[in-house]
Amino acid sequence: MSDGDVLAVAEHRRGELRDVSLELVTAGAALADTAGGDLHVAVVGGDVDAYASKLAVEGVDAVHTVTVGDEFNHDVSVAAVSTLVEDLAPTHLLLPHSVDGMDYAPALSEALDRPIVTDAVSVDVEDSALVVNREMYGSKVETVVTVDDGPFAVTVRPGEFALASGSSDADVVAHDFDVNLDALGSTVEGYEAVEAGDVDITEAEFLISIGRGIDEEENLELIEDLAEVTGGTISASRPIVDNGWLAKGRQVGQSGKTVTPNVYLAIGISGAVQHVAGIKNADMIIAINTDPNAPIFDIADYGIVGDLFNVVPALIEQFD
Amino acid sequence: MMKALVTVKESASVADDFRVGDDGIDETYVEYDLNEWDDYAVEAGVQLAEAGVVDEVVAVTIGPERAEETIRKALAKGADRAVRVWNDGLAEQDLLDVSTKASLLAAVADEEDAQIVLSGVQASDDGFGATGVALAERLGYGWAAVVNELNVDADAGEATVHRELEGGLEELLTVALPAVFTIQTGLNEPRYASLRGIRQAQSKEIAPKTPADLGVEDVTSCLKLTETFVPEAESEAEYIEGDAETQAARLADVLRDVGVIAE
Numbered sequence: 001m002s003d004g005d006v007l008a009v010a011e012h013r014r015g016e017l018r019d020v021s022l023e024l025v026t027a028g029a030a031l032a033d034t035a036g037g038d039l040h041v042a043v044v045g046g047d048v049d050a051y052a053s054k055l056a057v058e059g060v061d062a063v064h065t066v067t068v069g070d071e072f073n074h075d076v077s078v079a080a081v082s083t084l085v086e087d088l089a090p091t092h093l094l095l096p097h098s099v100d101g102m103d104y105a106p107a108l109s110e111a112l113d114r115p116i117v118t119d120a121v122s123v124d125v126e127d128s129a130l131v132v133n134r135e136m137y138g139s140k141v142e143t144v145v146t147v148d149d150g151p152f153a154v155t156v157r158p159g160e161f162a163l164a165s166g167s168s169d170a171d172v173v174a175h176d177f178d179v180n181l182d183a184l185g186s187t188v189e190g191y192e193a194v195e196a197g198d199v200d201i202t203e204a205e206f207l208i209s210i211g212r213g214i215d216e217e218e219n220l221e222l223i224e225d226l227a228e229v230t231g232g233t234i235s236a237s238r239p240i241v242d243n244g245w246l247a248k249g250r251q252v253g254q255s256g257k258t259v260t261p262n263v264y265l266a267i268g269i270s271g272a273v274q275h276v277a278g279i280k281n282a283d284m285i286i287a288i289n290t291d292p293n294a295p296i297f298d299i300a301d302y303g304i305v306g307d308l309f310n311v312v313p314a315l316i317e318q319f320d
Numbered sequence: 321m322m323k324a325l326v327t328v329k330e331s332a333s334v335a336d337d338f339r340v341g342d343d344g345i346d347e348t349y350v351e352y353d354l355n356e357w358d359d360y361a362v363e364a365g366v367q368l369a370e371a372g373v374v375d376e377v378v379a380v381t382i383g384p385e386r387a388e389e390t391i392r393k394a395l396a397k398g399a400d401r402a403v404r405v406w407n408d409g410l411a412e413q414d415l416l417d418v419s420t421k422a423s424l425l426a427a428v429a430d431e432e433d434a435q436i437v438l439s440g441v442q443a444s445d446d447g448f449g450a451t452g453v454a455l456a457e458r459l460g461y462g463w464a465a466v467v468n469e470l471n472v473d474a475d476a477g478e479a480t481v482h483r484e485l486e487g488g489l490e491e492l493l494t495v496a497l498p499a500v501f502t503i504q505t506g507l508n509e510p511r512y513a514s515l516r517g518i519r520q521a522q523s524k525e526i527a528p529k530t531p532a533d534l535g536v537e538d539v540t541s542c543l544k545l546t547e548t549f550v551p552e553a554e555s556e557a558e559y560i561e562g563d564a565e566t567q568a569a570r571l572a573d574v575l576r577d578v579g580v581i582a583e
Contacts, residue, residue: 013485074453074463097449099485102441102502103465106418106450107457115542116418118448136446136548137334141345144547145415155450185462187494189480194488206580230575231582242506248488255484263580284578286571287557291336293550302574303557304567314568319581 004037004125007090009081010055011100012046013072014191017054020096020156025164027123027156028094029059035125038062040088041170044080045069048174058166064088066177074104075184080177082111087175090151092130094123097155099255109153116153117145121160130154138272139295158254159277194256197249204233207261207282209252211237211275213268213289213308217245222312223267229319235259237269253278268308271296288312321375322474322497325434326365327425327452328379328394330387331355332445344414344548352386354393357440361503363510364470365438366398373472374436376400380428382421384411388526395521396513403428407530407539414545415446420536422454427534429459436479437500441466449502456500463500464493468507472497 008028010021025041032039038061043051048065055063066080081104085093093112095105097119109116115130121142122133130147132154201207208230210223227234234250241251252259254274264282269275271287271294279285279299287300288308297303304311330352338349354362365377379394379402381387391402405424410416429437437459439452456463468490469482474497483491484504495501513521531539560570575581 013489074465078457099466099483102449103453103463103483106422106453107463109450110419110422110454110457113419116450116454117543118418118450134447135551137332137345138444138447140334140338140550141340141548142551143545143549146544146546147542148544149542185496185499186464189492189494191485192482192490192492194490206575230580232580238505244509251488254486256488258487261580263575263578265575286574293336293553297557298554300555300557302571303555303559304571305559306564306567310564311567311571314564315571318568318572 003091004032004035005040005088005090006032006035006037006092006094007040007042007085007088008094010041010043010051011072011096011098012043012051015047017051018098019163020098020158021055022057022163023158023161024094024096024156025055025057025060026161029164031092031094031123031125035091037091040064040090042066042081042084044077045071052172056168056170056172057164058168059164060168060170062171062173064173064175066175068177068179069181071188072100073184073186073188074107075186076179077104078108078111079179081108083177084175085112093151093153095153095155097157101155105153105155112153114151114153115147116155117147118155120154120156123154123156138270140293157273194248197247199233199249201233201235201250201252202257202259204259205262206230206232207235207259207263208232208265208267209235209237209269210240210267211269212239214240217243220245226312226316229316232265237275266296266300267312269296270294271299322373322435323376323378323432324365324368324374324436324438325429325432326358326361326377326379326394326399327437327439328358328362328381328391329355329440329443330381330383330390331443340548340550344545352390354390355440355443357442357444357503357505359510360505360507361438361440362394362397362399363508364503367508368436368472369398373474378403378432378434380405380425382406382410382416382424391526392521393513395524396517397511398517401525401527403527403529405529405531405534407532409531409539413539413541415541415543417541417543418448418450418454420539420541421451422458423536424531424534425451425455426458427536428529429455435498436472437461439500439502441502441504452500452502459500461498461500462495464495465502466504467501468504470501470507
């Protein structure tokens with residue numbers, strides 16, 4: 001293997017290759033290009049042959065499959081990818097900053113004694129140093145983090161890179177991996193979907209969504225009044241659900257629902273990346289927020305910089 | 321009986337009108353508080369003590385003297401005592417790397433012989449989201465990341481957890497103890513410290529430790545924070561100006577035009 005090789009590790013769940021896999025390929029192909037190496041992609045567990053054919057896209061030089069188990073398990077991933085990394089010795093190891101990625105990437109980098117930079121929104125190499133852009137303070141600032149000496153491990157933020165496409169004549173290399181699945185420190189027993197509750201917010205045409213800006217549970221009445229006069233459906237960002245003020249089925253975002261309303265009215269929502277992931281397919285986004293720099297305005301079609309406790313009562317009056 | 325170690329971090333937040341200077345964010349705009357995720361981890365630890373699963377909850381932080389204010393919050397909420405790791409070498413680092421953090425925390429976990437380690441999923445400031453799982457690997461413990469339900473069966477020597485996956489799906493996982501759990505917000509309802517708790521916290525021990533005390537000689541971070549900047553606003557939003565009444569009137573027109581108002 002030559003210097004500058006990249007190994008990107010794909011992710012799948014319940015029989016589906018997850019989008020972040022092909023996003024990693026996009027990031028990895030550019031990185032391999034700059035670093036002057038090859039792009040290797042690995043997939044561990046599940047229907048590896050089906051996944052491998054989907055991963056053999058433009059820019060990929062080889063796909064490595066490890067047949068072991070059906071679903072993600074962090075102990076299996078750490079062991080299998082460690083073995084692959086020792087075998088392939090890539091300069092760059094690219095992993096997803098997904099929930100499963102967070103469950104194995106730090107252990108893997110620790111086991112491999114590689115420095116890790118997480119949640120990258122861009123990844124580059126300059127004079128053999130790793131250069132990663134990542135956000136801090138809830139997307140308020142972007143930082144550049146560099147690491148001089150590799151080999152490196154980087155986790156990449158889902159949704160930041162385009163999906164790789166096209167085709168390639170990448171070699172598919174099957175790896176034998178001997179692991180006693182009964183002797184692992186952890187066992188995946190199954191999955192459970194969060195109950196939808198009384199309302200299916202994914203079907204709503206007009207979502208009135210509230211966030212931290214609402215301050216107190218009793219202020220929800222104001223939003224209920226607005227929903228009443230407009231016929232809108234109430235949804236929320238994570239903190240409101242964490243506080244137990246609304247049911248989990250009302251949560252919009254990465255760990256909640258992806259919604260597709262005609263209008264998404266975001267009230268007192270700053271627009272953290274995890275939230276924005278759930279509203280990208282809304283036809284129109286309107287944001288009301290006191291902070292003119294709130295990231296929600298970056299994706300809004302209409303913005304109102306103002307206090308929801310002034311604007312919402314005035315809006316209710318418009319329809320009353 | 322088992323002991324729980326909770327890793328807590330003093331997390332920085334910046335005011336809406338913050339400024340970035342040559343050395344990063346101007347300190348006058350920075351406020352410090354107990355990291356939101358760690359608040360849930362502390363609560364999880366205290367609940368394990370109340371349930372008789374653990375007999376002691378120890379909080380550990382890597383941070384300067386100022387961070388004692390934060391760690392007192394964990395003590396006021398029910399942690400029994402605390403350890404604070406710091407020295408001048410750590411103060412010089414812009415961005416401590418995951419491995420160094422894990423090695424310091426692992427040394428404390430070893431010293432305390434903690435069988436259950438609770439850590440927030442991530443810190444709200446740097447958002448690395450890696451320390452807990454790296455710590456587990458270093459300790460040779462089991463682990464589970466992004467846990468939103470935690471049930472410890474001490475007799476069976478295992479825990480059954482829910483991991484919060486994307487899209488409203490949860491994974492059910494059994495993990496053998498000892499183990500590290502990274503706690504997601506919403507796992508519980510963190511309590512407010514009572515006046516009595518705040519008073520008691522004043523007399524609880526916060527043991528200072530240096531990396532050398534823990535057998536870690538070099539704390540030089542391999543990460544360099546070379547730039548901090550405010551991303552270009554990408555907003556293409558049409559801003560609705562005016563007082564609240566004017567804004568509301570225009571917004572009402574927009575909503576009517578789109579046809580989503582049921583009148």
